[in-house]
Amino acid sequence: MPTSPPTLAVYVIQRLADLGLDKVFGVPGDYSFPIDDAVETVPGVDWVVSANELNAAYAADGYARLKGAAILTVTYGVGELSALNGVMGAKAHRLPVFVVVGEPSTRIQRSGLVTHHTLGDGVYGNFFALSSAAAGASAQLTPQNAVQEVERVISEALRLSMPGYFLIPEDLAGLPIIGEPVKGRPLSELTAVRSDPQELKAALAALGQVLAPATRVVALPTFLVARYGAVPELEAFLAQTGVSFATLPMDKGILDESHPAYLGMYNGRASTPGVQAWVEEADVVLDLGGVILEDLNSASWSSDLSRTRHVVIGPDFVKVGAKVFVQTALRDVLAGLASVCPVFEGAPTRPRPALLPASGAPTDAILNQSFYPRLQAMLRPRDLLVCETGGCNVHLPGMLLPEGVGYAADTLWGAIGWGTPAVLGLALGDASRRVVLVTGDGAHQISANELGVMGRYGVKPVIFVLNNGVYGIEIVLSETGHGYDDLAPWRYAELPYAMGCDRWLSKVVRTVDELDQAIAQLQTWDGAAYIEVVIPASESVPQPHAVEDNTYKLDTPS
Structure with missing residues (x-):
């Protein structure tokens, strides 16, 4: 019937x-x-x-x-x-x-x-x-x-x-x-993009001509490698060829940063030490997906790939010099790339990112240099670190992620308040992973009501709210002393209970010792956690005027 x-x-x-x-x-x-x-x-x-x-x-x-x-x-x-x-x-x-x-x-x-x-x-x-x-x-x-x-x-x-x-x-x-x-x-x-066999063959041949004489090749994989499901092909290519790779802030976390070929962050003058020169002096840079040299993604446009053979392998095209090949799927190009790329044997002397050194005496106030190293040491394999738009965007992109730790941020769109609700979706997208959010208090005030939704649906994030009472990133990008940068004085650690998250671990930490105790408790805690980290407002320091103007281009050129 x-x-x-x-x-x-x-x-x-x-x-x-x-x-x-x-x-x-x-x-x-x-x-x-x-x-x-x-x-x-x-x-x-x-x-x-x-x-x-x-x-x-x-x-x-x-x-x-x-x-x-x-x-x-x-x-x-x-x-x-x-x-x-x-x-x-x-x-x-x-x-x-x-x-x-x-x-x-x-x-x-x-x-x-x-x-x-x-x-x-x-x-x-x-x-x-x-x-x-x-x-x-x-x-x-x-x-x-x-x-x-x-x-x-x-x-x-x-x-x-x-x-x-x-x-x-x-x-x-x-x-x-x-x-x-x-x-x-x-x-x-499903296959989002299908390759034309003739265009794919010609693209790989052109890539081979550029790669064959190269002695240093660096890959810059972008988030589009993940969007188009090409991470397995990229991992296989790196394993077969020994090519090094770096990531821009916008693309952080698409590959495991414990990978032996990982150089660190490429972000113009704000790159991991040694990485800018290593990338920009390479014979060939493989731009995988299409690098976006946006201001935050290039330290105010201080990246310079003009000295290299900058090859773009996009979602559905390949650009090698003046040649453009169309209808070429990113996955297919990466799958065939090892066959035309030299193998780089051994471990050449190249930059390697390092873990952040912890600092701070037990009774000290919590500063950036005491918080972020402890966060880094706390992370465990398969954690997913979420970086809210704001002051933490200054610190987290360059932090070396321990083995197996993923990363999510809103770098390009840059909407403050994105992080807290995004945690809900990330936690529901893979319930087997611990999702760890770092958010400033200003961004958190925009969307904190989503905490109650997390409690309703039983997700178990770890949330660090950095409370300095101001829109810290606005101060970094401008100057101190403006009333519009001050925030309403919330009692953040009381929010989970008020929103029905009764079984959450929630507390305020004001000293390095209290932070250490909270992190130690988190490592054996099997539920959601909400840690209000009180930091001095003075931790948000305006950039030098020259750096600010390089970002916003307001001064009359001299």
Whole structure:
């Protein structure tokens, strides 16, 4: 007996769940009720209801970093616009977050009625262009076009590794789709980009011509290597050839930093000692994915790759000198690269990053030089370290991660408040890993209400809140003495209990000894932990004016 076709809302959620996604992040809303209900109907997916839409978008961002994609659902207008900043961040960091939005019914729209969540002008297309701009592909769905359009948006979002956006009228969401439903496959079985054999062969030959005479080759793998599932191919290439690699701050953690070929951080003049010269004096630099020489990612544009043969192996192209090869998948190029690359035997004298030396007497106040080395020593294999945007972005990118430790940050988009909700998504994306967040108090105040959501869903992060009472990063980038840099004086360590996280370890530490005791307790603690680390406001020191102007280019050139 033939089965009835699924409703439009159920079909969209089911088709996205086919990718291997088991969580749907979001906030319910009236125009999205059929979508909200569909999440409860589709087997294998569970709701994760965030404190607000922006937090939900950040959580979806975190989940997508581990699972390869994510689902986010919010309501029309107020919901999707609240989430927009987080979705734009996912676009910047090339994460396929699928945003499913319910809008007022076609009956309301065709009747010209004015309803809530609008501008009161009877126009219902005001927000589609805005949300579409945050996506790599978008569609207004109907039962008639659903089968074709859902496949198009999924395929294009995965090809670009960017968000996809679906808009569904509330009355049509409950109607059955027209056409044969597609049963999808998990992300692990999909190929986002397929290579043209002729272009791939020619690209590898051109790469071989450049690599053959080289005596020093350095790889700069970017986060796109991870987005396109090419980390295994990269690891195999490094093992077969002995090529060294460094990472920029934006790309930290995509490979194990205990790897013998790891040089350290390449970030212009802020690089790990010796790394800038080693990279920029190489015969060939293999840019894997497309290095973004953004200000924070290049120490105010102080990186210089012009002296090298800078070869770009992008997601779907290869650039060798003036030659550009198209329709070449990153995974395929990396898989074939060892066959055209010399093998670099032995261990040449090259930079090696070192662990940070711990400092501070037991009764001393906690300073940056006493906190970060202890954090580094605390980390254990398979931990995932999350760096909030802010002052910790100055310290964590250059820190050598112990064996097996991953890393996540919002370096490019740079939204403060991203870290706390992202922890929720990361923890749900892989429950077997301990997620460790370092956040400043200013960023944390933006999204701290997501702590209650973590308690509700039983995730067990370790959160360090660095409390110095100010927007420290603003002081670093400007100067001291501004009232707008001062924060409301929260009692942070009381927040988990107030938000229902009753079984969390929560405490305040003010001295080096108290920090040591808390870390010792964490190493045997099997639950969530929240440590308020009180540090002096004086730890945020303005940059020299010349450095500041090099970042913002405000002074008249002399």
